[in-house]
Amino acid sequence: MILDIVKYGHPVLRQKGARIEGITREIKKLAEDMLETMRANKGVGLAAQQIGRALQLTVIDVRDVKDRPSWLELDGKPADLNAFMPLVLINPEITPLGEFVSGGEGCLSFPEIFGEIARPESVDVKALNEKGKPVEFRGGGLLARVVQHEVDHLNGILFIDRMDKATKEELRPQLDALQADTKAALQKK
Numbered sequence: 001m002i003l004d005i006v007k008y009g010h011p012v013l014r015q016k017g018a019r020i021e022g023i024t025r026e027i028k029k030l031a032e033d034m035l036e037t038m039r040a041n042k043g044v045g046l047a048a049q050q051i052g053r054a055l056q057l058t059v060i061d062v063r064d065v066k067d068r069p070s071w072l073e074l075d076g077k078p079a080d081l082n083a084f085m086p087l088v089l090i091n092p093e094i095t096p097l098g099e100f101v102s103g104g105e106g107c108l109s110f111p112e113i114f115g116e117i118a119r120p121e122s123v124d125v126k127a128l129n130e131k132g133k134p135v136e137f138r139g140g141g142l143l144a145r146v147v148q149h150e151v152d153h154l155n156g157i158l159f160i161d162r163m164d165k166a167t168k169e170e171l172r173p174q175l176d177a178l179q180a181d182t183k184a185a186l187q188k189k
Helices: 025-040 142-154 165-188
Strands: 045-047 057-060 070-074 087-107 110-128 134-141
Touching (some): 087 142
Antiparallel strands (some): 087 110
């Protein structure tokens, strides 16, 4: 089922997600629905906060992005990224690694708003998958960027918080308009 994506200005986007203590049928269904929602909106990642749920759950799939490569290592050895996707990460813990690299980012909760964000070039990830099994990997390139972006969401941090001041000021009119529209829509409910 395709879910509604909440937009900037919705308070849930600033909430730290609750740890998921058990992989229930509801959590499995939520992960499936989030993957379907992400694909329908042509995204590469989606956090639970973006569909109005403050939980430590995110889904990622970078297979179809050809112009921004990703790489993956399992147990220190290169692995087939395509065989590992899509990812469902529950209660993820990350360790960013390497130099900071600037790259363009957007967000499904910020339609048509993009900015350059500097993030570490790779990341170590520990999480549970939708079956409750441990998942550990090192990712780089776009995969590292998406993991960090989504884990930020799980902690109530938005990509605009990572922008330099000049970029954020340049986007201020769009951000203010989006926030006002979201708040107005929430008041009608």
